[in-house]
Amino acid sequence: MDDLSNLPCDLLDPVARVVSALLPHADDLQPEDVMLVGAVCRDLHHHALGHRFAATATHDLDLALALPSWDAFRALAAAFPRVGDTGIRFRIADVIVDLLPFGAIEDPEGAAQPPTRGESLSVWAFSEIFADALPLPLPTGATVRVPTVAGYAAAKLAAWLDRSGWHESKDAADLALVLYWYSESSSVHDGLYETEDGNGILIAESTDLPLAAARLLGHDIATTIGPTRLAELLARWPGDLRLLVQELGFAGATWPRDAGRRRALIDALTRGLVDRDS
Secondary structure, rough: OOOOOOOOOHHHHHHHHHHHHHHHOOOOOOOHEEEEEEEHHHHHHHHHOOOOOOHHHHHHHEEEEEEEHHHHHHHHHOOEOOOOOOOOOEEEEEEEEEEEEEEEEOOOOEEEOOOOOOOOOOOOOHHHHHHOOEEEEEEOOOEEOOOOOHHHHHHHHHHHHHHHHOOOOHHHHHHHHHHHHHHHOOOHHHHHOOOOHHHHHHHOOOOHHHHHHHHHHHHHHHHHHHHHHHHHHHHHOOOOHHHHHOOOOOOOOOOOOHHHHHHHHHHHHHHHHHHHHH
């Protein structure tokens, strides 16, 4: 499912410019320590999966940085002008970029507090997503990392739980898009029809292919983040279910408007998560 070859230059060039500008300013930072997350990660997968309709509205560039200490972040913060008051947004190579530090600097695990920011930043499961991430060659020759679709989805589940508590619902559209990707993916279909585990999921979901795909997505998310993070996720999931059902949609492709069908997709995803927790 995660074939990131032949991606268009207009998606990769801004990433390449930013990474090339970053690296000279932080001795401890290598290309393989950089993971592309957020909207551009979504857009890369959307294109790689063969979809050409516009994805959801945001197109921000977010880079997660696996850091052994705060030295590299301090060096980057000193080298580039800040944008706004978040403490993590900078103008780099004429691109507005959020830099999200994670790894050894987390304290407590799953949270980081950059020295430029007055409050902690959630980087929940970034280390697990990073460990499962894919290499992404850039036009400059450098290779960074990008989450798998399941890794991207895991981060989106966490973002939904964090932000929906403040009635911010934008992550629901991205979750709907991932569910759509899985339901339309030929490799997902092959896994469901041609493997024993996939057959079991299909039968359990009464051969309803979109529900089976949603359940498989839950399996894949759980495998990516591991049992400890999964238990943490399930303790909070699905958050505001009414709001999630209401906002679980996107423009540009056929998608159920019926609340009952949307709820069924969420329930199937949840069953996939719970399967791996049992």
